[in-house]
Amino acid sequence: MSTKQAIKEIHRELGEDSISTDDEDLKMHGYSEWSSINIDRLPVAVAFPNSTEEVAAIARVCHKYKVPMIPYSGGSSVEGHFSAPFGGISVDFLNMSDIVAFHPEDMDIVVQPSVSWMELNETIKSSGLFFPVDPGPPVCGSISVMDAEQLLITITQAKIGGMIATNCSGTNAVRYGTMKDWIVNLTIVLPDGRIIKTRKRPRKSSAGYNLNGLFTGSEGTLGFVTEATLKLASIPQKTGVGVATFPTMRDAANAATQIVRQGIPVGAVEILDDVQMDVINKMGATGRAWKELPTLFFKFSGTKVGVHDNIEDVRKIVYDNQGSDLEVEKDQAKQAVLWSARKEALWSMLCMRESGNEVWSTDVAVPLSRLPDLVEISKQDLENLGLFGSMLGHVGDGNFHETILFNGATERDLVSKCVHDMVHRAIEMEGTCTGEHGIGLGKKEFMEQEVGEGSLSVMRGIKLSLDPFWLMNPGKIFDPQEL
Template sequence: MRASGLLSRGFPANPRILCRPDYRPIPFASAVRSNSFASRGSGGDGENSRSRSSPSPGNSSKSWFLSRTILVASLAAGIGYGFGSSGHLWQPKDTGIPQYGSTKDFEKAIAELRAKLGEDTISTDEDDLQRHGFSEWSSVNADRLPVAIAYPSSTEDVSEIARVCNKYKMPMVPYSGGSSLEANFSAPYGGLTIDFAFMNHILDLHEADMDVVVQPSIQWMDLNEKIKDTGLFFPVDPGPSAMIGGMIGTNCSGTNAVRYGTMKDWVINLTVVLADGSVMKTRRRPRKTSAGYNLTGLFVGSEGTLGIVTEATLRLAPIPEETRVGVVSFPTIRDAASTAMQLIRKGIPVQCMEILDDVQMDVINKAGGTGRTWKTLPTLFFKFSGTKAGVADSISLTRNLAKSNNAEAFEFAKNETEAHDLWSARKQSLWSMMALRKEGSEVWSTDVAVPISRLPDIIEISKRELDDLGIFASILGHIGDGNFHSSIMYDPNDADEKQRVEKVVYDMVDRALDMEGSCTGEHGVGLGKKSSLKKELGPNTIGAMRNVKKAFDPHWLLNPGKIFDPQDN
C-alpha cells in the first residue's frame, strides 16, 4: 500500500484523536507474519475457503513473536500514545476515559481466541494490519493500527470474540468493505479489527414476503445479482464496492435515494452482538410493529459503536417494468440545482437524479467508459422507471421543467448496454478521478445535505469557491434528496494548498449547518466530522448519544473514537 501524507482536518492537538498531517504507516519490520491471509477468498459459488499453507512460528517462540508484533503495532501510534509505567498500550491522562488492556492482556486475548476459534482465524500479518488500519480513500487516518485481525465465520464466532475482548478490555473495530471516507474503520485505540470477509452469504430469501436475510460482508451488487431471477432487488446503491454491514453502519444512501430512500428505510431487523458477547435480535420480521423501542433504527447509522451486526433482514422491491436513462446539460450549475429542487417540489416521479459539474463530465470523457463524448457542462443524470406509460409521462414533465431552466435537449441511452455504461460512469466517478490523479496527490471527498429549497444556493456558492482554488475540484452527488459531494485533488506536500482546501471544505460544512442542514448526508461521522457533529447537534444531543453508548458499551470497546469521544475535549 502506498504511504502518503494526509490532511489533518483541523483536529485539536489531543492524544485521543491524533491524525497527524505527516502520517505514514510505520513499517512492521520486526513483526513476524504469523498468518498469511492473502490467499483467503470466496469461491464463485459463494463458498469460502481458508488457506492454511502459511506456517506459524514454533510453540517455543510464538509468544515472543506475538508480543513483538503487538509492541510494534502499539508504537505505531507515535506522539501521544506512549506507554505508561504500567505497560498499558494507551495511558489516559483524563478522568472518565476508558482503561484498555495492557500488552500482556492483548497477548492473552489473541492466544485465547486462536485456541477457541482456530489458528488461522486471527492474523497479525503486517500487511493485514496496515490494510485494515489505513485507507487511501479517506481524507483522515488514525496514527495507530490494530494489533490483530479476526476473521469470524458466524454469529457464534463474533460472540466468542466479543466475550474474550470484553474480558481483556480490548477494543473491537468492525470491518466489511473498507470503502468508507471518514476513517470509520480506523483503529485509533489499537485493538482487534473484526473482518467479516467470510460472512458474505444470503442466509434466507422470502420471495413472497419480499425480504432477504444476509450476512454483513455481502456486496449490494452481488446480492442483486443473486436474486435477480426473483423479480426483486435491493434498491440502496452507494459505491460499487460497498457491503451491507458498512451500509447499515453509516445509514448510507445512493443514486436511488430520491425514490427509494436510504438504508434506514430498508432494514427490517438486525442480529447484533453486544460488547459483552451477548446476542440480540432487534425485532421480528413483519414490516410493521409497535412492539417497544425502535432498536433497529438505533443501530442503523451507529457505525458499529453500539453493537456488531452479524445478520440483517432487508426489504426488497419489485424490479421496475421499464427503465430509461437520460442526461441533460445546463449553462450554469444553479440552473441544474434549481431544476432538481423544482422537480422534487412538484412530485414528478424519478428513480434517480444525480448532478455532475463540468469537471466531473470531463472526467467521464477522459475515462472513456461510455463510448461517447459529453459536453463539459453542469449535467443532471436521470433514471426514470416504472410502467412504460408512467415513464413516458415522467420524461415529458421533466423535459418541460428542465427547458424552463435553460436546459439543452435531453439525450437518452439508445439501449440497455449504453444505459448501463452511462450509469456506471456516474457510479465510478470517484474511482475515475483517482485514476487521473498525479503521483503524490490525494483526493479529499466529503458530503453535506441541506433542505431541498437551499440546494441552488449552497451548490452555487460551493462551486464558485471550489473553482477559485485553481485545482482539480468538483461537485457531484445525490441531489434528489438534498445531498451532494465535493471531490478535491490536492498536493498534500503543499502547505498553502492544503490550508486553502481545508478552508473551502469546512466553510461548505458550516454553510450547510447555517442552512439547517447536516455535516454528512451518507458518509457518516467517523473520525473526520466529530467537531462538525458537535456544531450540528449541540452538547445536549451529543450527551444523550453518549449515554446510550455507555448503556450498550460501558467499557467503550466498540469502535471507540468514532462519532464522539468519551467526554468533550
C-alpha cells in the same frame, strides 16, 4: 499486554486462522488511500469470525481484557470509520458473506454482513426483486483501467455491514429512501458478547423501541451487526435513463428541485459539474464525449406509460430551466452507456491522480431550497483556493459531494479549510455535515455545532448504556465527555 492476552485467547478458542497479526493485514484494516483521514496507529490484530457465535466469543474475550473492537466489512468508507485510534482488534467479516435465507413471497432476504449489494442483486435477479439501496458507483467491467485501479475497485465494494453502519444511501435514495428504511431486523452481538435480535420478520411494527433505526447509522459503536433481514422491492417493469446539460449549476439544481417538488417519481436525479464531465471525457471510460457543462442524469422507472409520462414532465422542467433537450434511452444496453458517465464519475477522478496525489471525498446535505446557493458558493471557494475538485450530488435529497485531488501538506491544509468551510456553511443553512458518508473520525468536530451538546449527551448516554467501557469502535462519531 492485555491485547496480547486477548489475541492468544481468541487464537485458542477459534483456531489458527481466526486471527492475524500480519503487517499487511494490519495496514489494510487501519489505513485507506481513499479516506479523507488517516492516522498513524493501526489495529494490533485482525480477527476473521465465521459465525455470530464466533463474533460473540471474540467480544467476550475483548470485553474481559477491555480491548477495543472495530467492525470491518467492505472497507469503502471515507471518514476513517475502520481506523484504530486506540489500537485493538479489527473484526473482518470476510468469512460471513452468505445469503442465509431468501423469502421472495415475503419480499425479504436474510444476509450476513459481507454480502455486497451488487452480488446480492445479481443473485436474486430472476425473482423479480431487488435491493434498492446503491451506495457506490457500480464498476463497469468493460472499461479499461490500470491494474492498481482494478485492485482499488475490488477492495472498495460496499457491503451490507458497512452500509448499515453508515446508514448509506446513494443514487436511488430519492425514490427508495436510505438504508434504515430497508431493515426488517438485525442480529447484533453486544460489546459484552450477548446476542440479540431486534425483531422477528414483520414489514412493519410498533413494538417497543426502534432498535433497527438506532443501530443503523451507529457506525459500529454499539455492537456488531452479524446478520440482517432486508426488505426487497419489485424490479420496475420499465426503466429509462435521461441526460441534460445546463448553462450553470444553479439552473441544473433548480430544475432538479422543481422535479422533486412536483412529485415526479424519478428513480434518480444526479448533478455533475463541468469539472466532473471534463474528467470523465479525459479518462475516456465511457466511450463517448460529453459536453463539459453542468449536467443532470436521471433514472426513470415504473410502468411503460408511466415512464413515458415522467420523461415528458421532466423534459418540460429541464427546458424551463435553460436546459438542453433531454437525451433519453429506454433500451437496456444503451441506458447503461448513457448512465456510465454518472457511474464512472468517482473512478474517473481517482484515475486522474498522479504520483503522490491524494483524494479527499466529502458530502453534506441541506434543505432542498438551499442547494443551489451551497453549490455555487462551494464551487467558487474551490476556484478561489486554486484547488482541483469536482462536484456531484444526489440533488433530489439536497445531498452533494466534493471530490478534491491534492498533493502534499500545504495543499492538504487548503483542502481541509475548503471542506470545513463547506460543512459549516451547510450546517448554517440548517443542513447536516454528512448526508450519507457518516461521521467516523473525520467529521466528529462538527457534531456539536450540528446537533448541540444536549443531543450529543443523549447519544453518549445511549452509548454508555450499551458499551460502558467504550470498547466498540472507540473514537468514532463522538468522544466521551471528559475528553
